[in-house]
Amino acid sequence: MAKTKLEEIxxxxxxxxxxxxxxxxxxKGLTKEIIEEISKQKNDPDWMREFxxxxxxxxxxxxxxxxxxxxxxxxxxxxxxxxxxxxxxxxSWEDVPEDIKSTFDKLGIPEAEKKSxxxxxxxxxxxxxxxxxxxxxxxxxxxxxxxxxAVREYxxxxxxxxxxxxxxxxxxxxxxxxxxxxxxxxxxxxxxxxVDIPLQSYFRLNSPESGQFEHTLIIVDEGASLHFIEGCxxxxxxxxxxxxxxxxxxxxxxxxxxxxxxxxxxxxxxxLNTKKAIVGKNAQVDWVTGSFGSKISMLYPMSIxxxxxxxxxxxxxxxxxxxQNLDNGFKVVHNAxxxxxxxxxxxxxxxxxxxxxxxxxxxxxxxxxxKSSVSCESLMLDDISISDTIPVNDIxxxxxxxSHEAKIGKISDKTIFYLMSRGLSEExxxxxxxxxxxxxxxxxxxxxxxxxxNNLINLELDGAIG
Amino acid sequence: xxxxxxxxxxxxxxxxxxxxxxxxxxxxxxHVIMGPNGSGKTTTANAILNNPAYTKIGGNIIFDGQDxxxxxxxxxxxxxxxxxxxxxxxxxxxxxxxxxKYAKNKVTxxxxxxxxFKEELKKYMEELNMNPKYMERSLNVGFSGGEKKKNEILxxxxxxxxxxxxxxxxxxxxxxxIKTVSKGIEMFKxxxxxxxxxxxxxxxxxxxxxxxxxxxxxxxxxxxxxxELAKEIEENGYSKYKN
Numbered sequence: 001m002a003k004t005k006l007e008e009i010x011x012x013x014x015x016x017x018x019x020x021x022x023x024x025x026x027x028k029g030l031t032k033e034i035i036e037e038i039s040k041q042k043n044d045p046d047w048m049r050e051f052x053x054x055x056x057x058x059x060x061x062x063x064x065x066x067x068x069x070x071x072x073x074x075x076x077x078x079x080x081x082x083x084x085x086x087x088x089x090x091x092s093w094e095d096v097p098e099d100i101k102s103t104f105d106k107l108g109i110p111e112a113e114k115k116s117x118x119x120x121x122x123x124x125x126x127x128x129x130x131x132x133x134x135x136x137x138x139x140x141x142x143x144x145x146x147x148x149x150a151v152r153e154y155x156x157x158x159x160x161x162x163x164x165x166x167x168x169x170x171x172x173x174x175x176x177x178x179x180x181x182x183x184x185x186x187x188x189x190x191x192x193x194x195v196d197i198p199l200q201s202y203f204r205l206n207s208p209e210s211g212q213f214e215h216t217l218i219i220v221d222e223g224a225s226l227h228f229i230e231g232c233x234x235x236x237x238x239x240x241x242x243x244x245x246x247x248x249x250x251x252x253x254x255x256x257x258x259x260x261x262x263x264x265x266x267x268x269x270x271x272l273n274t275k276k277a278i279v280g281k282n283a284q285v286d287w288v289t290g291s292f293g294s295k296i297s298m299l300y301p302m303s304i305x306x307x308x309x310x311x312x313x314x315x316x317x318x319x320x321x322x323x324q325n326l327d328n329g330f331k332v333v334h335n336a337x338x339x340x341x342x343x344x345x346x347x348x349x350x351x352x353x354x355x356x357x358x359x360x361x362x363x364x365x366x367x368x369x370x371k372s373s374v375s376c377e378s379l380m381l382d383d384i385s386i387s388d389t390i391p392v393n394d395i396x397x398x399x400x401x402x403s404h405e406a407k408i409g410k411i412s413d414k415t416i417f418y419l420m421s422r423g424l425s426e427e428x429x430x431x432x433x434x435x436x437x438x439x440x441x442x443x444x445x446x447x448x449x450x451x452x453x454n455n456l457i458n459l460e461l462d463g464a465i466g
Numbered sequence: 467x468x469x470x471x472x473x474x475x476x477x478x479x480x481x482x483x484x485x486x487x488x489x490x491x492x493x494x495x496x497h498v499i500m501g502p503n504g505s506g507k508t509t510t511a512n513a514i515l516n517n518p519a520y521t522k523i524g525g526n527i528i529f530d531g532q533d534x535x536x537x538x539x540x541x542x543x544x545x546x547x548x549x550x551x552x553x554x555x556x557x558x559x560x561x562x563x564x565x566x567k568y569a570k571n572k573v574t575x576x577x578x579x580x581x582x583f584k585e586e587l588k589k590y591m592e593e594l595n596m597n598p599k600y601m602e603r604s605l606n607v608g609f610s611g612g613e614k615k616k617n618e619i620l621x622x623x624x625x626x627x628x629x630x631x632x633x634x635x636x637x638x639x640x641x642x643x644i645k646t647v648s649k650g651i652e653m654f655k656x657x658x659x660x661x662x663x664x665x666x667x668x669x670x671x672x673x674x675x676x677x678x679x680x681x682x683x684x685x686x687x688x689x690x691x692x693x694e695l696a697k698e699i700e701e702n703g704y705s706k707y708k709n
Contacts, residue, residue: 417517418555421540421548422565422625423572428540432568436559436604 014264016106017235023127026082027209032056035179038082042182047159048151055168062172068358069296069325074270079242080460081180083125083207087153089146091132099185100124101428107233109202117229118197119144123214125207126182137195141308143188144199147215150186157188164302165248166276175243177213181246184214189224189255192387198260198446203266204263211242218249218257222280225256229446233293236266240295243250243269249277251285254305258286262449265293267323273299281307281336288444289316290453291328300358302331305367307341313342317441319457320353320385321425329358329390334367334400343374348434350381355389359451361395361402368399378408379437381430431458468493468660469514469629474525476506477512479485483509485685488527491629496651496661498671500696501682502704505662508552510682511633511668515539515549530628544573546628550618550635557605562617563587565605568626573625590623593653595646612643619650630654636670648673666698683707 024041026034035056039049064071087097093110104110104122113120119133121144128146138143143154150158168178177322185201205212212234220226234241243265251257257277265271271294277285287301294313303312314330332341347355378387389406419429434457435442442450469491476484483506491497501507513522514527516539526535534542557565557647566587567578568655584601591598594616619632620657632651651661651674671679671693679695680687681704688707689695701708 078596284540334523413519415557417515417519417539418551419557421515421539421543421551422569422621423543424569425540425572426538428568428572432560433557434558440558 014233014266015235016103020207021086022083022207023086024082024084025080025210028080028209028244030056030059030076030079030176031083034081038180038182039084042148042154045151045155050448051163051333052179055175055440058168059172059175059179062169064172065298066329068298071270071272071296071298073240073396074242076176078239080210081208081213082182083210083368084115084127085304087122087129087131089149090130091441093130096129100129103170103204103206104202105132107202107204109200110311112200116197117200118195119199121146121185123183123201123203123212125205125210126212128183128185133198133199140193141190142193142195143186144328145186145449147181147184147186147217147318150217152185154188157219158186158217161219161250162215163246163248165250165278166246166274170274173430174274177215177244177246177274180211181213181215183212184216184245186219187218187226187228189220191221191465192223194224195226198229198378200229200231203230203232205232205241205243205269208237209239209241211244213243214245216245216247218247218259219388220249220251220255220257222252223254224252227258227260229262229449230260231264233264234266234269237268239268241266241269243271243273243294245273247273247275247301249275249285251277251279251283253280253283253284255280257284258288260445262286262290262445263293263297263451267293267295269294271297271299273388275299275301277301277303279303279305279307279312281312282309283307284311284313286458287316287330288441290441290445290449291313291316291318291326292373294326295324296411297326297328299327300329300331300360303335303341304333304335305341306335308336309338310336310438311340313344314442315344315444316346317438318355320347320349320355322353327356327358328352329356331360332362332372334363334370334372336367338369339367340371341373343376344439344440345374345376347376347378347387348381348437349378349385352384352386354386356389356390357406358390360392361404363395363397363400363402365396371401372403373401374404376406377437379434380408380410380433467491468530469662470528471514472525472528473526474513475523476509477523478509478519482686483520483551484513487685487687488679489687491660491662493628493660494657495565495678495700496655496663496674496676497678497680498663498665498676498696499680499682499687500665500668500699502708503666505682506685507682508633511549511631511662511664513551514631515542515547543627544575548622548625548627548630550615550622550630550632551686552612552634552637554606554618556607558607560605561602561687562605562620563601566621569611570624573627587620587624594620594650596620605665611638612620612640615639615643616646616650622652628659629662630659630696633664635663635668636665637667644670645673671696681707
């Protein structure tokens with residue numbers, strides 16, 4: 001059960017709306033002029049400006065996906081794609097304006113930084129306002145900075161990797177991202193360097209009717225290792241906000257990367273995020289994902305196992321409440337011999353929420369002696385909630401071990417009665433069952449996030465019963 | 467008087483199961499309700515804890531001076547009634563320790579001191595011949611039938627209720643496990659609490675001394691006696707009470 005004592009949780013920490021103050025907010029819509037203006041505001045080098053304009057062309061040519069949740073309510077003419085906060089990038093919290101700092105304080109970021117992180121980045125609307133990393137990592141050659149700084153200071157590394165793992169023609173929202181991206185984190189871990197304490201970037205979208213398009217590019221060089229954590233949240237507004245970030249991970253030979261996410265966007269957010277990892281020989285990427293927020297989420301992290309002996313694990317949980325449609329899952333492509341993938345996905349839906357697990361496992365001809373094991377379990381807390389599993393398994397060689405297991409269940413009245421006979425209220429009983437269900441995932445998260453996840457479960461269950 | 471059941475009539479799925487049960491249990495007593503399958507034994511236990519799957523259509527239940535007939539199950543548990551289940555539920559991801567710590571906090575309303583709590587748990591588990599590794603295992607998940615029943619007795623000892631209702635706790639157990647369960651009941655029992663054992667056979671009575679035996683047939687208590695009555699049923703069965 002919970003590692004922490006249950007305390008009164010205040011949803012308000014996530015819902016604090018700061019005044020929509022900014023240094024610059026681009027006008028709504030998506031035109032060549034707007035892209036050029038963003039590029040100018042960001043002092044892009046020429047190649048980046050051209051890249052953006054090309055991406056816009058691709059965006060205009062591509063159609064919306066014909067599958068998955070209905071996102072027709074998204075009208076790009078109503079979204080401001082760039083909002084620069086009224087502060088620059090700083091490496092001291094002291095220099096971050098009070099209202100912005102206090103938001104991150106309430107989210108516990110500076111506190112976590114002191115206790116358990118090797119570095120922190122914090123993005124507010126379109127720009128990173130804080131970035132800092134421990135001295136000893138800098139000495140070892142680790143780079144952890146905002147994406148804009150990386151474009152300026154590490155042009156070759158960035159040009160060689162930027163949107164090469166996730167090309168702009170992947171789908172419409174990746175093209176959109178390519179055109180309007182702003183902020184995000186860049187990490188480079190040199191050969192053989194083990195970063196044993198996590199780095200964490202936190203993304204906060206405050207401005208209404210706007211979008212966040214941060215770009216995260218991580219290169220873990222040969223034999224190196226890293227744990228990277230991303231968190232995201234936003235206050236709730238009546239109109240749609242859009243998140244179309246992009247995460248590109250390069251895990252070179254013998255390297256290890258663990259990428260953890262706790263996503264708690266507000267319930268007016270369309271979360272159309274794209275994440276992909278290219279994994280080298282005997283390297284491993286592990287994804288740990290908790291998806292709680294958003295009105296609609298379409299998120300399918302992908303591992304491409306290119307090197308012999310490459311491995312990937314996906315451990316994810318989605319929790320959909322009223323009005324939420326979370327279409328999440330995982331994709332893996334086995335391209336080399338002796339590769340393996342392990343998936344443990346769970347979802348919880350209540351109050352009419354919908355969770356879909358959508359996945360792809362492709363094992364190509366040359367990926368002999370590979371293994372893939374997929375397990376997904378859903379829990380529905382009432383009769384009006386929906387859960388679905390849509391797996392695509394494309395196995396092109398016989399020399400593999402493959403298994404897929406799916407379970408869909410409900411909390412039985414008998415179980416609730418059993419727990420109530422031990423003195424637990426109905427709410428306590430349900431929360432205990434849900435926390436237990438989520439435990440295999442929450443134990444994979446960093447402690448603070450496991451606590452946050454338990455709190456979110458309490459929060460999500462609160463008022464849902466009776 | 468700890469428990470007083472008056473003219474209790476209960477339906478399950480619109481079928482009349484209990485047709486006017488009367489029962490009085492004092493502190494310091496061990497009672498047994500015996501009866502053939504389908505006589506209403508499990509319904510009686512569930513009705514005392516007000517399982518919403520059963521509908522009370524008449525009568526009342528007084529516990530420790532308070533009418534608990536229509537109280538919520540968790541309220542009844544917090545007042546001091548415990549039930550050992552015939553088929554305990556499995557709760558994946560919730561360890562025995564964490565579950566009991568949480569339940570103890572709910573039942574007593576007081577914070578649980580972790581160190582002494584774990585010591586207490588270890589001691590009870592030793593007495594019940596339970597592998598201490600079970601403390602960290604998910605509640606009842608992958609437990610054998612016998613382990614589940616012992617775990618129910620463990621919960622009874624930890625939560626220390628005023629009235630423990632044991633619904634078929636002895637059924638399906640081998641002789642050694644039944645002795646362990648009896649030992650647990652003896653450890654629990656004192657002058658200020660009471661035990662109500664519900665069973666369809668008499669095995670547990672070989673290793674446990676009881677004060678009263680009630681015979682439940684077709685939704686009514688047809689005879690009340692002492693341990694001798696159990697012996698008689700062991701020899702002759704229920705047939706003479708069935709008509």
